[in-house]
Amino acid sequence: MANLVTGGAGFIGANIVDKLIKNGEKTIVVDNLSRGSRENLNDEAEFYEIDIRDQQVLKNVFRKHEIEYVYHQAAQADAVLAQEEPAFDAETNIVGSLNILEMCVEYDVKKVVYASSAAVYGTPTELPLQEEHLAAPESPYGVSKLTLEYYLEIYKEQYDLDYAALRYANVYGPRQFAEGEGGVIAIFITRALNGxxxxxxxxxKQTRDFIYVDDVAEANLKAMTSNTNGVYNISCGKQTSLLKIISLLEDIFDKKLKTSYEAPRSGDIKHSCLNNNKAKNQLDWVPNFNLKKGLENTVKYYKNK
Structure with a gap:
């Protein structure tokens, strides 16, 4: 019996793999390395360089290994690219993910934990956002993430495939790409190190709900062992402004950081924060890293890199 982690060479996926390996779990990684990296791979995991859109090659992995649980992290995660090429975004995040679900049904997988996103909500009408808040995505990326949540419901009803869809807030930490809105902390740290x-x-003054990657990985493991199905916000449940992030980084670097202000970007949501009580109550999960500690760990990683 084995765990399959799609996107297991990526930012969040690699952290999930490390936890599984540490727990003595046999773990298989599927990743096309479009955003993942070989240096993120755990040596004790069995790796296949595969695109989830390739159903036949994917089938060979399921046929070879007795996959019991699937952590589905692989995705087209660039919101800007999704806006420019929505068909490509859908091909990966919807069609590719359906390939995974089809394999799960065919090979009797017990449960899927899926990486969804706060992007499914769109502009919030109240904060902190609860799972019952209207899902009204305002980007192709958010649409593709929400679509898979609907498919997971259907596969549960029709095939009794257990699932948990984890709506991530703004995840940060070691191994994150220093690009994109979701990587604002990685971008800040990289630029600070470069002067x-x-x-x-x-x-x-815009705020986000920043959650450390180790806490997100732990939420995935908790969701897999839970006997519940549904969607869950994975967040700290706190609003933090970019100015506060900069202030904390200045404390860590022990110096004033140069900052340049530009015009607001069109379409950016001003404030975001997710209520995580459902995950706490049903998954027995709580975030363990406060922002200062998470930032210190992340800075240390980029300095060493």
Whole structure:
């Protein structure tokens, strides 16, 4: 019996793999390395360089290994690219993910834990957002993530495939790409190390709910062992402004960081925060890393890199 982690050479997936291996679990990784990296791979995991859109090659992995649980992290995760090429986004995040679900049914997988996103909500009408909040995505990326949640419901009803869809807040930590809105902390740290100014779009008072990657990985394991099905916010449940992030980084670097302010970006949500009580109550999960500790760990990683 084995665990399959799609996107297991990526930012979040690699952290899940490390936890599984540490727990003595046989773990298989599928990743096309479009955003993942070989250096993220755990040596004790069996790796297949596969695109989830290739159903036949994917079938060979399921046929060879007795896959019991699937952590589905693989995705087209660039929101800007999704806006520019929505068909490509859908091909990966919807069609590719359906290939995974079809394999799960065919090979009697017990449960799927799926990486969803706060992008499914769109502009919040209240904060902190609860899972019952209207899902009204405002980007192709959010649409593709929400679509898979609907498919998971159907596969549960029709094939009794257990699932948990985890709606991630803004995840940060070691191994994150220093690009994109979701990687703002990685971008800030990288620019600080290079002596470049930190670029803030708007006044810096916009807030996000930042969650450390180790806590997200732990939430995946908790969701897999839970006997519940459904969607769960995975977050710290706290609003933090970009100005606060910069202030904390200045404390860690022990110096004033150069900052450049530019015009707000069109379509950016001003404030975001997710209520995590459902995950706490049903998954027996709580975030363990406060923001200062998470930032210190992340800075240390980029310094060593």
């Amino acid at each position: 470049s100014p930190l670029i803030v779009y708007g006044d810096g």
